[in-house]
Amino acid sequence: MKSSLPHVTPTETAARSVRQPPVMLSDHDGQLRAMDTDGCVLIPGVLSPEEIVALRSALDRLQPFGFDSGGEKTRYHFKCVFNRERIWLEQSDRQGIIELAESLMGSQCHMIGMTAWKTFPGGDKPWLHTDKLWNPYLPPSTWMDPKFSLPPLICTAHFYLQDQSRELCPTYVIPGSHRSGRNVEPGESTWLGRETEPILCKAGDCLFFRSEVWHSGSANTSDQVRYLLQVHYAHRDVAQKFSPWPFQYNPEILAVATARQRRLLGEHPESAYG
Ligand SMILES: O=C(O)CCC(=O)C(=O)O
Numbered sequence: 001m002k003s004s005l006p007h008v009t010p011t012e013t014a015a016r017s018v019r020q021p022p023v024m025l026s027d028h029d030g031q032l033r034a035m036d037t038d039g040c041v042l043i044p045g046v047l048s049p050e051e052i053v054a055l056r057s058a059l060d061r062l063q064p065f066g067f068d069s070g071g072e073k074t075r076y077h078f079k080c081v082f083n084r085e086r087i088w089l090e091q092s093d094r095q096g097i098i099e100l101a102e103s104l105m106g107s108q109c110h111m112i113g114m115t116a117w118k119t120f121p122g123g124d125k126p127w128l129h130t131d132k133l134w135n136p137y138l139p140p141s142t143w144m145d146p147k148f149s150l151p152p153l154i155c156t157a158h159f160y161l162q163d164q165s166r167e168l169c170p171t172y173v174i175p176g177s178h179r180s181g182r183n184v185e186p187g188e189s190t191w192l193g194r195e196t197e198p199i200l201c202k203a204g205d206c207l208f209f210r211s212e213v214w215h216s217g218s219a220n221t222s223d224q225v226r227y228l229l230q231v232h233y234a235h236r237d238v239a240q241k242f243s244p245w246p247f248q249y250n251p252e253i254l255a256v257a258t259a260r261q262r263r264l265l266g267e268h269p270e271s272a273y274g
Contacts, residue, residue, distance in 0.1 A: 039178030066244030
């Protein structure tokens, strides 16, 4: 499959889903409110058109190894891309997004992974799921109590590198489903009567969501390759999932990383247990 870079302009045609009203990058409190009620928030215009083109070029330079999975018939997942080129490291602490991560998961939060995806026409399918569920033993009444709130321990930032149409395998979410307190049962496609909603956003937008939200990929029925970057953040006490083992930090990346980026890579002050 040819993966040349179609021209990216802010005027491409996809409309943002009206059911997921975007919250501005500068509206930190609005983002926190959306994360509390919906478990996810769509933040528009995080990447510039130039950055989008540069990231898609970088994605086209990636070669699979280690735990990278897939192939040209379906999709590639390239893991821990922060270790491969500086352009990826720079996405770990984007202004406005890193502050959201720190407010939600603490000032010592770090990255547990960074995955770049390429999904080819005909690849992927819906698979509604949670990424990680915490405290599933709590009774449903606790989860539904508006006074109860469990701070997120893992969140993912999706950076969309093209406008997301229904054909280009958009992400689907059920806002609020982090309060189900459970995983999706086989065959389930709604929660409390609420259906999955496609994130039909613009290139450069960011969807930030906690690990308990029911969400899904979808089928690429377009004739384009879909490009996506995921940055996975977690509370400092959640283990990093860096592969392949034994993981070796790229010295060229460490040499250019800022203090905050080094923390996101795993450099923390001494604390309980170590
Ligand atoms: O392709 C997508 O947008 C969804 C990705 C996803 O569901 C996941 O990584 O858990």
